[in-house]
Amino acid sequence: GAVVSQHPSWVICKSGTSVKIECRSLDFQATTMFWYRQFPKQSLMLMATSNEGSKATYEQGVEKDKFLINHASLTLSTLTVTSAHPEDSSFYICSARTTGTRNSPLHFGNGTRLTVT
Amino acid sequence: DQQVKQNSPSLSVQEGRISILNCDYTNSMFDYFLWYKKYPAEGPTFLISISSIKDKNEDGRFTVFLNKSAKHLSLHIVPSQPGDSAVYFCAATPNAGGTSYGKLTFGQGTILTVHP
Numbered sequence: 001g002a003v004v005s006q007h008p009s010w011v012i013c014k015s016g017t018s019v020k021i022e023c024r025s026l027d028f029q030a031t032t033m034f035w036y037r038q039f040p041k042q043s044l045m046l047m048a049t050s051n052e053g054s055k056a057t058y059e060q061g062v063e064k065d066k067f068l069i070n071h072a073s074l075t076l077s078t079l080t081v082t083s084a085h086p087e088d089s090s091f092y093i094c095s096a097r098t099t100g101t102r103n104s105p106l107h108f109g110n111g112t113r114l115t116v117t
Numbered sequence: 118d119q120q121v122k123q124n125s126p127s128l129s130v131q132e133g134r135i136s137i138l139n140c141d142y143t144n145s146m147f148d149y150f151l152w153y154k155k156y157p158a159e160g161p162t163f164l165i166s167i168s169s170i171k172d173k174n175e176d177g178r179f180t181v182f183l184n185k186s187a188k189h190l191s192l193h194i195v196p197s198q199p200g201d202s203a204v205y206f207c208a209a210t211p212n213a214g215g216t217s218y219g220k221l222t223f224g225q226g227t228i229l230t231v232h233p
Contacts, residue, residue, distance in 0.1 A: 004160075006160070009158075010158075032219055034219050034220065034221075042225070043206065043223040043224060043225045043226060044161070044206065044221075044223045045223075046220055046221065046222070049219070049220060091158070093160045093161070095160075095219065095221075097219045106151075106163070106219055106221065107163070108153075108160035108161045108162070108163075109160050110158075110159050110160045111158065111159060111160045113158060
């Protein structure tokens with residue numbers, strides 16, 4: 001079945017540095033990918049929609065200059081957390097939908113645990 | 118404003134019995150609903166979905182029921198197995214199949230524990 005690979009699975013960084021998270025669709029093309037964030041004991045919250053070849057669209061309250069999204073190909077989207085702060089520590093998960101498939105389930109990556117010290 | 122609510126944070130059942138997980142929503146624009154299973158430090162795994170034109174969808178041990186008038190859906194697992202122990206999220210999206218599909222709104226999750 002369709003697989004979404006996310007890398008790294010966990011990362012620890014110092015405050016003020018930037019971290020890049022990759023999301024790849026392994027056996028299908030994904031024109032659209034979605035980035036979610038989950039804080040401890042809370043639900044997954046959609047951060048942004050990543051569109052291949054165009055700018056990402058961000059949900060209300062998500063800083064686009066802080067969370068840079070690049071979707072340069074049909075199989076890869078990246079999320080860069082710039083100038084990370086401890087409050088950015090969270091579990092980041094990407095998901096992807098296959099192109100032109102109605103009602104197909106979203107496939108999720110295994111997530112990236114970010115800890116900012 | 119929590120548009121998708123799972124009011125039971127946890128559920129404990131005996132192996133072999135039925136597990137019923139509930140979910141309520143408030144947004145009338147939602148027309149496609151999904152259930153995901155999630156283990157700690159992993160991404161959600163798709164279980165089953167239902168379109169608003171249906172009131173029931175069954176896949177093996179998993180059945181999802183949708184009551185549109187009550188804006189309520191439930192996931193039934195029968196028989197429950199210890200391997201089913203996980204966090205279960207319901208999610209909803211408007212405009213199924215359209216450009217909005219994939220913009221899921223998740224509930225808070227219910228921790229299911231199935232005892233041997």
